[in-house]
Amino acid sequence: MSVVARDLLRRTVWIGIYLLFILAPMLAMLAGTLPPSRGFWTEFSVALGYSGLAMMGLQFGLTARFRHVTDPFGEDVIYHFHRRISLIAVGLVVVHPVILFATGSDKLAMPASLTEVPLGAIAAFVSIGCLVLLVVTALWRTKLRISYELWHAGHIALALIAVGGGLMHMVGWGFYLADPWKRALWICMAIFWLCLLFYVRLFKPLFMLRRPYRIAEVRAERGDTTTVVMVPEGHAGFRFRPGQFGWLTLWGSPFKITGHPFSFSSSAEAADGWVAMSIRNLGDFTRTVQRVEVGRRIYLDGPYGAFTIGNPADMHVLIAGGIGITPMMSMIRTLADRGDKRPLVLLYGSKDWESITFREELEALESRLDLRVVHVLSQPPADWQGERGRLDASLLMRHLPPGYADHEYFICGPNPMMDAIEAALGELEVPISKYHSERYSFV
Ligand SMILES: Cc1cc2nc3c(=O)[nH]c(=O)nc-3n(C[C@H](O)[C@H](O)[C@H](O)COP(=O)(O)OP(=O)(O)OC[C@H]3O[C@@H](n4cnc5c(N)ncnc54)[C@H](O)[C@@H]3O)c2cc1C
CATH class of the missing domain: 1.20.120 (Four Helix Bundle (Hemerythrin (Met), subunit A))
Known part of the structure; x- marks a missing residue:
């Protein structure tokens, strides 16, 4: 089946x-x-x-x-x-x-x-x-x-x-x-x-309390984002599929109602059960992440979600806005670790050139994979030759080979971007079964 x-x-x-x-x-x-x-x-x-x-x-x-x-x-x-x-x-x-x-x-x-x-x-x-x-x-x-x-x-x-x-x-x-x-x-x-x-x-x-994690690394990324690397403490951790997410309890016990959802940004092939989340400073909780100390005990509930890579025969079109890059990053890193050379296009919207999270790593991954990265800047520098403005149907048509309904689409970003892209895919007659959306504002 x-x-x-x-x-x-x-x-x-x-x-x-x-x-x-x-x-x-x-x-x-x-x-x-x-x-x-x-x-x-x-x-x-x-x-x-x-x-x-x-x-x-x-x-x-x-x-x-x-x-x-x-x-x-x-x-x-x-x-x-x-x-x-x-x-x-x-x-x-x-x-x-x-x-x-x-x-x-x-x-x-x-x-x-x-x-x-x-x-x-x-x-x-x-x-x-x-x-x-x-x-x-x-x-x-x-x-x-x-x-x-x-x-x-x-x-x-x-x-x-x-x-x-x-x-x-x-x-x-x-x-x-x-x-x-x-x-x-x-x-x-x-x-x-x-x-x-x-x-x-x-x-x-209770289950989470018995399976804690420890912060192994805290890394500042471009775009006011912090990556936290977590290793399982006294257990094997869990396996996740690239694109999935978990609920993170950083401060205090898992009994407190303070878990926040974040996508895993690391490769699903990472050894010894370690996982990473990359968190943009957007509010009360996310502001505190950059000051978390290495060695701290934290709790993870996961993995969850159906937003994950599909049929290897299809071209995968990853459409990310802002911090919506994190599940895409996990997909790309996982495919690189697996040596999977399926064709990938990443359409990635950011504010400006300096705030593109994972910019250098994506450049390096382009040479290891069949990956093309198209940056779209909403506030480009004066000499910017690339795409500018918002991600929309015309952008898709400029960068994707025809046969739009044959590609598999993954969309994650701010709600207005997601609404626009979903409408554009409708215009291009892409069946709903061919696109997958992850909304960060569901709660
Ligand atoms: C499936 C999923 C994956 C996500 N992955 C990422 C990611 O990889 N990187 C990233 O930076 N962000 C991610 N987010 C968004 C992230 O969860 C929110 O930005 C964060 O919870 C905001 O918390 P805050 O207290 O800093 O912000 P606030 O300003 O306090 O809140 C902003 C909004 O975030 C939501 N929120 C606040 N607290 C919680 C909570 N405890 N649980 C759930 N939602 C809450 C509320 O809707 C709130 O209105 C993801 C969200 C979802 C649903």
């Missing part, structure tokens, strides 16, 4: 499992002992609430970084799905009381005093409040000036309260839970969601 067919099969299986988990509670509602019907709209709104809650619970699984789940899709696609599906799930949950309200259901009638408000209703209120907060803080985190770390911790807490409140609301009403097996189904689902959370927040950090 080809890699494409195998990936398609794996994706189909995971989508099937996902749908099963979402639909199971609703199907269970219709089986066994049924309570007397309360009219179409009431039952319909309850079904929406049940599905919304099941979707919310499964969000813990989408972000649990299970390699088997993320590999066939790519981690960025999973995170994108997590974001989009949570809007639908919250929508379903919120529509549930809205329908009851619109149809004048007696379930929403106000009791004589606040002390008589049923616990199930309070739980629903708290749950919906948390869901709304979750959405607002996720969509407008940067506008609200909430730091990533604070937001991440709050995100998990709000999600736990929202799902817990939803479950309490359901149990409090208990309308469809007359049969013990239905109660058992929901208890199992809730335990399963909790296990997913424990897996990523407890089990994984």
